[in-house]
Amino acid sequence: MPVRPAVPSGTQVCGVVPVDVAQPTTAAEVADVLRSTRGTVVPVGAGTKTGWAAPPTSCDLLLRTTGLDRVVEHAPGDLVVVTEAGVRLESLRRQLAEHGQMLALDPPEPGATIGGIIGANASGPRRLRYGTVRDLLIGVTVVLADGTTAKSGGKVVKNVAGYDLGKLYTGAHGGLGVVVSATWRLHPLPAAVGTVVVPVSDAAEAGRLSALLARSTLTPTAVELRFDVANAQAANAQAVGSRVTGSGVTGELVVLFESIEASVDAQSRAALALLGGGTREQRPPSWFGQRPTGGIVLRLAFEPFALPHVLRALPDGASGTATACTGVAYAAVPETTDLAALRAAIRPYDGSAVVLAAADAARAGLDHWGPVPDSFGLMTRVKDQFDPRRRLSPGRLIGGL
Amino acid sequence: MTQPQVDDRTRDPGRTGIADDGTAPSARMVRLAERLRERIGADKVLTDPAQLRTYECDGLAAVRVRPGIVVLASHRDDVVQTVRSCAEAGVPFVARGSGTGLSGGAIPVADGVLIVLSRLRQIVSVDPDNARVVVEPGVINLWVSREAAPYDQAYAPDPSSQQVCSIGGNVAENAGGAHCLKYGFTVNHVMGAEVVLPDGEVVRLGGTASEHPGLDLLGAFIGSEGTLGVATQVTVRTIRIPETVQTMLVGFHSVRDAAGTVSDIIASGIVPAAIEMMDALAIEAAEAAVQCGYPQGAVAVLVIELDGPAVEVDEQFRQVRELAEARHAFETRIARDAAERALMWKGRKSAFAAVGRISPAYYVQDGVIPRTRLPEVLEEIGRLADEAQMRVANVFHAGDGNLHPLILFDDAVPGAAHDAERLGGAILDLCVDLGGSITGEHGVGVDKKSKMARQFAGEDLDTMQLVRCAFDPDGLANPGKLFPTPRLCGERPGVRTAADTPDPALGEVF
Ligand SMILES: Cc1cc2nc3c(=O)[nH]c(=O)nc-3n(C[C@H](O)[C@H](O)[C@H](O)COP(=O)(O)OP(=O)(O)OC[C@H]3O[C@@H](n4cnc5c(N)ncnc54)[C@H](O)[C@@H]3O)c2cc1C
Numbered sequence: 045m046p047v048r049p050a051v052p053s054g055t056q057v058c059g060v061v062p063v064d065v066a067q068p069t070t071a072a073e074v075a076d077v078l079r080s081t082r083g084t085v086v087p088v089g090a091g092t093k094t095g096w097a098a099p100p101t102s103c104d105l106l107l108r109t110t111g112l113d114r115v116v117e118h119a120p121g122d123l124v125v126v127t128e129a130g131v132r133l134e135s136l137r138r139q140l141a142e143h144g145q146m147l148a149l150d151p152p153e154p155g156a157t158i159g160g161i162i163g164a165n166a167s168g169p170r171r172l173r174y175g176t177v178r179d180l181l182i183g184v185t186v187v188l189a190d191g192t193t194a195k196s197g198g199k200v201v202k203n204v205a206g207y208d209l210g211k212l213y214t215g216a217h218g219g220l221g222v223v224v225s226a227t228w229r230l231h232p233l234p235a236a237v238g239t240v241v242v243p244v245s246d247a248a249e250a251g252r253l254s255a256l257l258a259r260s261t262l263t264p265t266a267v268e269l270r271f272d273v274a275n276a277q278a279a280n281a282q283a284v285g286s287r288v289t290g291s292g293v294t295g296e297l298v299v300l301f302e303s304i305e306a307s308v309d310a311q312s313r314a315a316l317a318l319l320g321g322g323t324r325e326q327r328p329p330s331w332f333g334q335r336p337t338g339g340i341v342l343r344l345a346f347e348p349f350a351l352p353h354v355l356r357a358l359p360d361g362a363s364g365t366a367t368a369c370t371g372v373a374y375a376a377v378p379e380t381t382d383l384a385a386l387r388a389a390i391r392p393y394d395g396s397a398v399v400l401a402a403a404d405a406a407r408a409g410l411d412h413w414g415p416v417p418d419s420f421g422l423m424t425r426v427k428d429q430f431d432p433r434r435r436l437s438p439g440r441l442i443g444g445l
Numbered sequence: 446m447t448q449p450q451v452d453d454r455t456r457d458p459g460r461t462g463i464a465d466d467g468t469a470p471s472a473r474m475v476r477l478a479e480r481l482r483e484r485i486g487a488d489k490v491l492t493d494p495a496q497l498r499t500y501e502c503d504g505l506a507a508v509r510v511r512p513g514i515v516v517l518a519s520h521r522d523d524v525v526q527t528v529r530s531c532a533e534a535g536v537p538f539v540a541r542g543s544g545t546g547l548s549g550g551a552i553p554v555a556d557g558v559l560i561v562l563s564r565l566r567q568i569v570s571v572d573p574d575n576a577r578v579v580v581e582p583g584v585i586n587l588w589v590s591r592e593a594a595p596y597d598q599a600y601a602p603d604p605s606s607q608q609v610c611s612i613g614g615n616v617a618e619n620a621g622g623a624h625c626l627k628y629g630f631t632v633n634h635v636m637g638a639e640v641v642l643p644d645g646e647v648v649r650l651g652g653t654a655s656e657h658p659g660l661d662l663l664g665a666f667i668g669s670e671g672t673l674g675v676a677t678q679v680t681v682r683t684i685r686i687p688e689t690v691q692t693m694l695v696g697f698h699s700v701r702d703a704a705g706t707v708s709d710i711i712a713s714g715i716v717p718a719a720i721e722m723m724d725a726l727a728i729e730a731a732e733a734a735v736q737c738g739y740p741q742g743a744v745a746v747l748v749i750e751l752d753g754p755a756v757e758v759d760e761q762f763r764q765v766r767e768l769a770e771a772r773h774a775f776e777t778r779i780a781r782d783a784a785e786r787a788l789m790w791k792g793r794k795s796a797f798a799a800v801g802r803i804s805p806a807y808y809v810q811d812g813v814i815p816r817t818r819l820p821e822v823l824e825e826i827g828r829l830a831d832e833a834q835m836r837v838a839n840v841f842h843a844g845d846g847n848l849h850p851l852i853l854f855d856d857a858v859p860g861a862a863h864d865a866e867r868l869g870g871a872i873l874d875l876c877v878d879l880g881g882s883i884t885g886e887h888g889v890g891v892d893k894k895s896k897m898a899r900q901f902a903g904e905d906l907d908t909m910q911l912v913r914c915a916f917d918p919d920g921l922a923n924p925g926k927l928f929p930t931p932r933l934c935g936e937r938p939g940v941r942t943a944a945d946t947p948d949p950a951l952g953e954v955f
Contacts, residue, residue, distance in 0.1 A: 121708055121817035122846075144714060165656075176656075178664055179633050186908075194908035198900070200813045202845045203882035204619045204668050205889055205900055206927070207909045208632070211664025220660075232714030255574065259597070261688035263753055307757035345656035349574040370655050371575075394654040413658040419648040422915065423660045429911040442659040 047077065047105065055106055057086050058099035059404035062106035069111035071128075071185065071193060071224040078222070079191030081105060084435050087218035089130060089160030092153035095401045096164045096343075097217040098412035101439030109159045112224060115139060117199075123230040124182070124199055129159025129223045141233060148174035148231045152333050159223045165215030168333050169266035169300065172370050174231060177214045183227030184210040186220070189431040193224070201229045212426065219437040219445065220430040234265070234302035240315040241329065242322035244269065247293040251352035253319055254368035257299065258348065260318055262311050265302045267369045270331050271295035271355060273362040293355045297368065298328050336364040336376035340383075340410070341401035344373040350393035357389035379406050387414050413442040471556055474513040477534050481516060481558075484530060485523045491515040500541065500559050505549035507808075507862065508891055512539070512553030519564040521581070521639075521677040527560055528675060529645030537921045538643075540675045542583060542614030545606045547809050548890025550618065550670045550926055557924075560675060562613050568592050569678065576683045577636065577653050582613025582676050586620075589681060598683035601628035604886070605794045613676050619668030621886035623719040623793070624750075626844035628684065630886070632667040637680035640666060640673075643917040653680055665912055670888050671923040673916040687752040690718070691762050692786045695747045695769045696740030696776040700724060703745035704819035707843045709768045710749070711816065715761045720844035721748040721793050724823070727800070727838040727851070728792075734799030737792030740776040747843065748793050796840040797851065804836070804853035808865040811887040812876035816846035825875055826850055833868045847885035848876070874899065889927045897929045910934075 047066045055065060063083070068074045078085065083104030088094055090110060112128035115136060119125075120143045127136060133149065133156050140146055150168030151161055160166070162184070167176040174180065183197030186209075196209035213223055244250045250269050257267050274292035299315050301308045312324050335341065339361075346354050348371035355366075359382075364375035377386075379402070387397050399412045416423075420443050427434070427445045439445070470478075470492065481490045491497060492514055501509040513536075516527045531538045537557035544551050553559040565581035568588065572578070573596035578589050586607040589600035603622035604610055610620065616638065621630045628634075637651035651663035666673050697703040707720050723731065725744045731737050739746050749765055751758045766777055780786035792799075800807045814822050823839060830837040830852075838851040852868050854861040873883045873896050883889070883896045897906060906928060914934035916922070925931060 119815060119817070121712060122815040123711065124815070175629070175633060178661065179629060188908065192904050192908065194904045195901070196905060196909065198813075198882050199880045200815055200846055200882055200885075202621060202625070202630070202813050202842070202847045202885040204621075204630075204886055205882050205884050205893075206897060206906070207665055207912050208619075208668055209665070209908065209912070211632075211661045211667075212912070214661060214664070216660060232716065235714070258576065259573075259685065261685060261754065263687075263757075303754075303757055304760055306760055307754050310756045311754055343656075345654045347575045347577075347653050348655075349572075372656060394652040394657075396654065396656070396658050398658050417649070417657065417659060419650055419662055420659070421646075422642065422648055422662060425915040426660060426662070426665075426912065429915045 047081070055091070057088065057094045057103055057106065058407060060100050060103050062086065062103040064104065065106045065108065067108040067111045071112065071187065074107070074109070074112070074187045074222055074224055075191045075193050077105070077107060078187055078189060084438050086437050086440070087163070087222045089157030089163070090132070090155040092156045093160055093164040093166060097437065097440035099407055099439070100437060107222060109222065109224070110157060116225060118143070120145060124201070124227060125230055126199065126225060126227045127158050128225045129157060131158050132156065133158065133161060140230065144233050145230045146233050147228050148180060149177065150333060152335060158226055162214055162223050162226060163217050169268045169367055171367060171372070172267060173263070173265040178211050180229050181210045181214065181226055182229050184213055184223060185225045186213055186223050188221045189433065189436050197227065199227050217437050217440045219427060219441045221436065236305040236308045237300070237302045237327070238308040238312050239301070239325045239328050240299040240312050240319070240322045241325055242297045242319050244293070244295050244297050247352040247355040250293060250295070250297065250355060250368070251349070253297055254351055255349060256318055258369045262315055262318070263303070264299045264311070266298070266300040266367070268298045268300070268332055269295055269366040269368045271364060271366065273355065273358045274360050275356060275358070276360045292360070298332055300328055331365065334365070335374050335400070337401070338376045339378045340376070340381060340399060340406065342375050342377060342397045343400050344375060344390065344395065344397050346371045346390055346393040346395035350390070350395065353393060354390050354395060357386060359386070374400070379403070383411060416443040470513055473534060473536065474556060477530060477536055477558070478514050480530050481514065481527060484526045485516070489517045489519060489523060491517065500553060500561065503541070503544040503546045503549060503551040505547055505552070505890065505892055508549050508552050510553050510555050512559040513556050514558045516558055516560050517564055518560055518562055521565065524560060524562070524675055524677050525641050525645060525647060527558060528641045528643065531558055531921060532644045532919070535919065535921070537924045539923045540613065540617070540671045542611030542617070543585070543609050545610045546614060546618060546890065547811065547887040548884065548892040550888050550890040550923070552891055554924060562611065565677070573598055575653060577680055578683055579678060579680045580612050582611060582679060584612050586610050586612060586615055589683070593683040597686045599686050600681055601634055601684050602631045605797070612679050612681070616667055616676050616679055617669065617671045618886065618888040621842070621847070623721055623842060626720065626842065627716050627718045632664065634681050635663070635667055635679060636682050638663060638666065638676045639678035640676050642674045643919065643922040651680070670890060670927050672913060672927055674922055689755045689758045690750065690752040690786070691758050692748065692750045692780040692789050693762070693765070694739065694778045694789045695749065695774045696743035697745045697747070697772070697774055700745045700823050701820045702772040702774070703747055704823065704843065706747060706769050706772045706774070707819065708817055709772065710765055711844070713764060713768065715751070715764065717749055717844060718752040719748065719750040722746070722839070722841055722843035723793065723796060724839040726836060727796050727840045730799040730803045730838060731792040731796050733802040735791050735795050737788055739792055740778070743776070748789055793840070800838055800851045800853065804855070806854055806856040806862070808852040808854070808869055810848070810850045810852065810869040810872055811884050812848050812873050812881060813885040814846045814848065814876050814879050814881040816844070818879050819843065819846065822848070822875065822879065826872055829868060829871050833864055835865065835868055837868070842885070845885070846881065870896065891926055894927060894929050897927070
């Protein structure tokens with residue numbers, strides 16, 4: 045397995061330049077690399093989400109998994125597909141669509157690979173209906189730090205034999221092992237699509253509309269809010285003594301229906317009535333499902349009903365999208381944002397804020413993951429069991445793991 | 446709900462060989478009991494052999510072990526104190542919910558403590574706005590839906606045992622149910638848990654939000670069969686009750702046609718809420734037990750349920766009928782109201798117990814195959830049954846290929862129980878060979894731990910052990926379950942011998 049110096053390629057991970065780069069093409073080669081080297085290793089796929097974890101404390105070897113690019117097995121009748129880690133979601137989607145099927149994950153990063161999506165736990169708007177990686181991944185094979193290849197799960201949707209290690213590898217940024225292949229539960233491609241778009245003029249309204257949808261019998265595949273925040277300006281503009289604490293949140297809410305034609309039509313009409321307005325569009329607007337950019341980009345998670353509180357806690361100049369009924373939002377906030385204060389403000393709602401993107405220069409002063417949970421000791425023990433020498437993605441996980 | 450029926454085999458103490466007085470408790474059990482009485486109160490600590498006997502087995506019933514001590518926890522702190530005391534004394538413990546598990550997960554350890562959680566039955570909070578319900582672990586599965594019902598919400602995972610099994614047990618087994626085809630399993634609905642780790646430390650995993658920074662330890666805990674700690678509080682999410690539910694019962698003259706219909710429905714892009722199948726013998730049993738009025742002369746029936754917006758359900762229902770007719774369905778009944786719907790489900794949900802009507806004893810298996818292999822697998826099961834000269838009734842979650850063969854035998858015949866288990870094992874081998882799994886929802890427990898090595902390579906099992914060693918380095922939580930070979934943490938793989946590490950779950954095996 046060739047390992048070559050990294051410098052000419054100019055690749056880096058959050059500002060850290062790797063010494064060498066390896067691009068294996070089989071799981072056996074991945075195992076070989078890990079067995080035959082001693083140094084620190086940072087696994088990446090296409091590299092679209094390397095900013096989602098903290099910068100590594102060291103990177104002797106950048107391990108690219110893009111060479112593992114085979115779709116190993118697709119059993120349309122069983123709605124299951126087995127792919128190697130380097131397969132790109134887009135190309136997998138195209139292949140599956142020929143059979144009227146899909147892997148119901150829709151993170152937007154162009155060129156993203158299956159392995160990177162698992163490692164970063166990336167998702168998109170349709171998580172409302174289909175869930176995230178942890179809900180769709182039914183089997184996984186990894187190469188551990190010592191070169192051992194191990195699988196967990198299987199190739200059937202229902203399976204409770206043994207611990208479900210896929211859950212642990214999801215969102216672990218390669219820190220427990222290098223994902224080399226994955227088995228997924230698939231869904232049928234919906235026949236028809238339609239949206240209802242409603243303008244939103246403040247945070248409370250965003251919350252009210254989302255709650256109406258969440259409590260209704262409508263079955264949208266996504267409910268996405270685009271928002272711009274100007275809280276302080278709005279507060280200044282408010283007349284003193286007014287009981288309404290005006291929130292400077294504006295945007296629009298998109299309700300996406302994907303089903304058979306008759307259902308999309310009936311549900312869109314019902315949504316207009318329920319929300320008291322809006323327009324029907326065939327396709328979602330261009331911002332739908334895209335991540336915000338600029339400044340510091342955060343992923344926020346919180347109790348779904350706390351959406352208005354979270355929007356109000358964001359600093360002026362923030363903008364982004366929220367997967368409204370699930371309690372997840374992506375926000376671009378100014379570089380001057382006091383992250384600790386923001387985290388404290390959303391904490392009562394089980395809220396958290398994780399950095400996804402920031403200029404390399406700004407990284408140094410950033411607390412990437414935020415405070416550690418009370419299970420951090422246990423997380424450390426898990427990390428130490430899987431990677432006792434701390435050679436995989438060192439420092440990239442929460443608390444510097 | 447009745448206890449599953451294999452216990453007929455062991456009810457007679459003469460045959461089981463368990464002496465009524467049991468063996469004398471060890472000195473460390475006596476000391477630990479004393480300490481526990483001091484810490485949590487004497488009334489919660491049982492050591493009287495007559496009282497301990499109630500807890501010798503769970504739903505598997507073929508394996509019985511009398512625990513050294515039973516703790517009837519009535520408060521979370523009782524659990525914490527008990528686990529802590531066990532950790533100090535190096536004594537193993539086993540959590541027990543309602544004891545309905547079918548793989549022997551809650552079988553006690555002879556020289557250990559059984560922590561009974563069935564008194565921890567508080568609904569801590571119901572939050573319809575966030576669609577969350579927080580409960581203590583002993584809360585019965587069905588109660589969650591009952592609590593959520595006033596808000597038009599429900600708890601989706603619905604094991605057939607839902608009237609008696611506990612949420613804690615569901616979490617430990619990652620329980621499924623008829624509706625998990627569309628809605629997923631316990632793991633897809635549990636958002637958070639408070640867990641007492643085997644050293645007595647209390648941690649919160651997950652929470653009320655849908656994501657948390659850091660490793661998904663909650664995901665690893667769910668389905669770990671009590672081997673990673675004891676859940677003392679669980680946060681689940683509830684779903685909105687759908688606008689419409691439609692249920693139909695379809696009779697077929699051949700298993701192949703019924704199975705083909707299942708595949709056709711899935712292939713047409715419909716995701717039903719449930720597709721359940723029963724074969725002739727299972728139908729006969731259900732009829733005898735609950736008079737559910739299934740189609741006369743059916744060799745196989747499907748119970749198909751669709752839910753969602755009315756227009757969608759109506760259209761898909763029409764399609765399903767056409768697909769079934771194209772496969773020669775000879776009778777299709779549609780439930781007109783909730784009562785008819787309940788009757789259709791009653792036949793299915795009582796099928797395990799019902800088999801007791803047509804056989805002195807039976808053994809429930811749980812295996813998974815790729816759904817498309819259903820017809821050939823059923824034929825092969827029939828062949829294996831003939832070879833073993835036994836009858837097998839088939840009841841299963843056909844939509845996701847989860848088989849529940851019920852192996853009927855006469856426990857009065859010497860060796861019959863053993864033959865039944867052997868046939869069950871052969872069926873599991875078949876599942877693995879076809880790329881399936883040895884368990885879809887009942888767990889590995891003690892029943893199938895020897896089969897783990899058939900489904901997983903040594904490296905796979907050693908990797909799972911890493912998690913065990915992180916949570917429970919001393920191996921005190923439910924030892925002897927799940928893994929085929931007990932192993933000490935820190936031990937290098939490959940150098941162990943069975944003699945080094947006696948299997949704590951090896952009580953009296955029948
Ligand atoms: C008639 C019948 C039908 C069934 N149908 C289904 C079905 O459709 N789907 C399905 O999935 N199962 C089914 N089961 C199996 C069983 O009901 C489930 O496995 C259930 O989840 C067990 O819950 P319990 O409270 O009875 O747990 P127990 O049997 O008491 O314990 C099961 C395991 O969980 C552990 N445990 C219990 N509580 C905790 C806790 N708080 N923390 C940590 N570990 C704990 C125990 O140590 C043990 O390993 C059925 C059983 C019967 C008898």
